[in-house]
Amino acid sequence: MLWGTSASGEYPAYIGPGVLAAGFWPASVEGRRFLVTDGNAGRLYGDALEPLDGRVAIMPGEQSKTIAHAEIVWTELARAGMTRQDIVVALGGGVVGDLAGFCAATYQRGVAYVQVPTTLVAQVDSAYGGKTGVDIAEAKNYVGAYHQPKAVIADTDTLLTLPPGELAAGYAEALKTALIAGGELWEQLRAGADPTAPEVIAACVRTKLGIVAKDERDGNVRQVLNLGHTVGHAIEAATGYASYRHGEAVALGLLAALRLSGQDELRTEVTELLSARALPTSMEGVDPDAVVMATAAPVLINHYPTASPAERQTLEFVFAALYRAVVEGMWQTLETIPAAVWLLGTAIAARAEPRRSIFWILLLLGLANAGIGLFRLSGL
Numbered sequence: 098m099l100w101g102t103s104a105s106g107e108y109p110a111y112i113g114p115g116v117l118a119a120g121f122w123p124a125s126v127e128g129r130r131f132l133v134t135d136g137n138a139g140r141l142y143g144d145a146l147e148p149l150d151g152r153v154a155i156m157p158g159e160q161s162k163t164i165a166h167a168e169i170v171w172t173e174l175a176r177a178g179m180t181r182q183d184i185v186v187a188l189g190g191g192v193v194g195d196l197a198g199f200c201a202a203t204y205q206r207g208v209a210y211v212q213v214p215t216t217l218v219a220q221v222d223s224a225y226g227g228k229t230g231v232d233i234a235e236a237k238n239y240v241g242a243y244h245q246p247k248a249v250i251a252d253t254d255t256l257l258t259l260p261p262g263e264l265a266a267g268y269a270e271a272l273k274t275a276l277i278a279g280g281e282l283w284e285q286l287r288a289g290a291d292p293t294a295p296e297v298i299a300a301c302v303r304t305k306l307g308i309v310a311k312d313e314r315d316g317n318v319r320q321v322l323n324l325g326h327t328v329g330h331a332i333e334a335a336t337g338y339a340s341y342r343h344g345e346a347v348a349l350g351l352l353a354a355l356r357l358s359g360q361d362e363l364r365t366e367v368t369e370l371l372s373a374r375a376l377p378t379s380m381e382g383v384d385p386d387a388v389v390m391a392t393a394a395p396v397l398i399n400h401y402p403t404a405s406p407a408e409r410q411t412l413e414f415v416f417a418a419l420y421r422a423v424v425e426g427m428w429q430t431l432e433t434i435p436a437a438v439w440l441l442g443t444a445i446a447a448r449a450e451p452r453r454s455i456f457w458i459l460l461l462l463g464l465a466n467a468g469i470g471l472f473r474l475s476g477l
């Protein structure tokens with residue numbers, strides 16, 4: 098058992114084989130249980146959570162993580178007579194966990210919920226930390242709430258029924274966590290450890306809980322957990338949440354992030370680890386410009402809410418240049434130092450007032466180009 102702590106609450110996380118079959122339920126969680134699940138997880142494991150006073154099942158898959166599906170869940174909970182003293186039980190992968198958690202955060206202005214993760218993505222990552230929400234067409238996870246569960250029950254035996262593609266997707270999240278954690282977890286995964294082993298799952302969870310304990314609301318250190326997710330989420334949004342599993346998009350996002358940070362050797366090793374699990378290492382059939390725009394969308398909304406259409410166009414152009422340089426491989430042909438100056442300048446400029454930011458971005462872009470020219474001329 099691990100213990101999750103955060104500014105808004107504490108909860109136990111039970112991780113191991115056979116927990117559901119043993120009929121386990123945390124003594125600390127009281128109230129009638131209302132199951133929210135999807136067709137697959139509900140059929141396989143729903144009965145293990147009896148007694149249940151209500152059941153709502155959504156269609157499996159990311160396309161069910163929408164506000165329309167939240168409305169279905171709220172409505173079904175109300176029809177089943179759920180009160181504020183009752184518990185939502187989120188049984189399934191990250192889609193169910195995020196959606197049911199969001200419904201719990203909002204139903205009657207907030208009720209308790211328990212996460213029962215049944216995918217590797219959910220057992221190593223999504224069931225902990227209290228980030229809940231749904232996607233919108235413009236950006237992933239853009240509507241939601243922080244709402245910590247009352248408990249997490251991760252039965253590792255449920256992973257035995259998981260299709261290989263879903264296991265691989267979970268491996269990408271475990272690998273992300275190992276890259277953040279470094280040390281023993283990274284050594285285990287790079288040496289080929291089974292990511293479904295309870296001790297590996299527990300190590301991933303320990304890493305995540307440790308970070309969330311310091312920063313529940315993504316104010317600073319929690320942002321490291323988003324490694325690979327900026328481009329990963331953009332790929333998902335640009336493809337209508339239909340072409341790649343979340344973990345597959347994260348795999349691609351990790352490679353983009355490693356290229357961005359100039360970690361070529363590590364990137365090669367990560368590419369090999371991903372390929373060995375049949376995870377994608379290059380984008381197929383995706384419009385790169387659509388990914389660029391999807392990467393830019395959250396940044397534009399957050400940093401340039403008052404930008405005019407012309408300013409937006411300029412920024413999108415800059416993002417397109419960045420994407421082509423970094424993600425499509427031209428990075429190797431650029432000189433590292435001026436490019437790094439450009440990136441740093443962009444980051445600093447993004448904090449400034451919109452009109453001046455655009456000025457600084459363009460100026461630094463020009464300076465970087467001039468620097469590249471000088472380097473080439475001097476033959477360095």
Ligand SMILES: NC(=O)c1ccc[n+]([C@@H]2O[C@H](COP(=O)([O-])OP(=O)(O)OC[C@H]3O[C@@H](n4cnc5c(N)ncnc54)[C@H](O)[C@@H]3O)[C@@H](O)[C@H]2O)c1
Nearest residue numbers: 137157158190191192193215216218223228255258259343
């Ligand atoms: N909240 C967070 O901190 C956080 C972190 C990481 C990911 N996420 C979210 O998680 C989602 C992805 O989750 P996911 O990869 O679990 O996908 P998912 O929930 O869509 O599940 C994948 C598939 O596996 C099926 N399934 C689930 N358990 C099964 C089992 N035991 N046996 C057989 N089939 C089973 C599901 O029905 C589904 O078809 C994304 O929306 C992502 O944004 C959230």
